Amino acid sequence: MKQQLKVILAGGSGFLGLALARSLAARDVEVVILARAPQPAGAPGRWVRWDGRTVEPAWAWELEGAHAVVNLTGKNVNCRYTPAALQEINDSRVDSVRAIGAAIRACKRPPGAWVQSGSLAIYGDAGERECDETTAPGAGIPVDTCLKWEAAFAAEATPGTRKVLYRISFVLGHGGGALRMLVNLARCFLGGAIGSGRQYISWIHGADMIRLWERAMDDPGMEGVYNATSPGPVPNAAFMRELRRALHRPWSPALPSLLVPLGCWFLRTEPVLALTGRRGAPARLLAEGFEFHHTDLRQALRQLFDRD
DSSP, X not given: OOOOOEEEEETTTSHHXXXXXXXHHHTTOEEEEEXXXXXXXXXXXXXXXXXXXXXXXXXXXXXXXXXEEEEOOOOOSOSOOOHHXXXXXXXXXXXXXXXXXXXXXXXXXXOSEEEEEEEGGGGOSOTTOEEOTTSOOOOSHHHHHHHHHHHHHHHOOOTTSEEEEEEEOEEEOSSSSHHHHHHHHHHTTOOSOBTTSOSEEOEEEHHHHHHHHHHHHHOTTOOEEEEEOOSOOEEHHHHHHHHHHHTTOOOOOOBOGGGHHHHHHHHTSOHHHHHXXXXXXXXXXXXXXXXXXXXXXXXXXXXXXXXX
């Protein structure tokens, strides 16, 4: 009888982690979610407590002989960038990477693959310039976080475990993430362009993101850094227009750049998240033959919200 595969999802209690867990469970994969919170009723997988920074036997032994470990850990960046919040944002990413690396090195049978989350924000506010995996990092607070994050991952030597890092773009899906906030704004007739509206939004449908995670686990030829974004990035004004269309909302006025800080103050977030953007390109994925199922924003949003 073929042995059941086991996949570890570190920090997998968010909406993306749960969606990936359900997809893996449907493939008869044993899913172990490492989380701070106890397992809620109806949640997929088997949950094991961890603090995201300390190597403890209770979770570390789960990696022994696993098919893959996927690290989704990191404090949400959609917050005010106080010194304490920035410290937590950075520490949550770096500490979890170091803990997983140490646990892998202690394994007699290490996981076949380590799939690490990163962010397309590493390219900074790139304007209309297309950013593929060879593009140099930008500048700013989000970039600094990404550089620390990727440096920690690169520093973890894990012989016997293949390493893949996804620079993830704006993920379109139900139940969480930044899309939920934009949906709420659009439903309140506040879904106009933000600032100039020219800043690019690179996006990926949640179903394609799940397929990328599963490909990275299963494909022995994948290694290194990949941009996890669809080949159809659009300016902010176009994104908001298509979101209003999908939600059957009328035209909404743009929010001028001077008023964005005030709106972000009420929403407890940072203007840099709304006013900057980048035009990501999945060059390596396309070169290696990955076929995105969702490349048109209008159709992707319609697929999501026609179910509502």
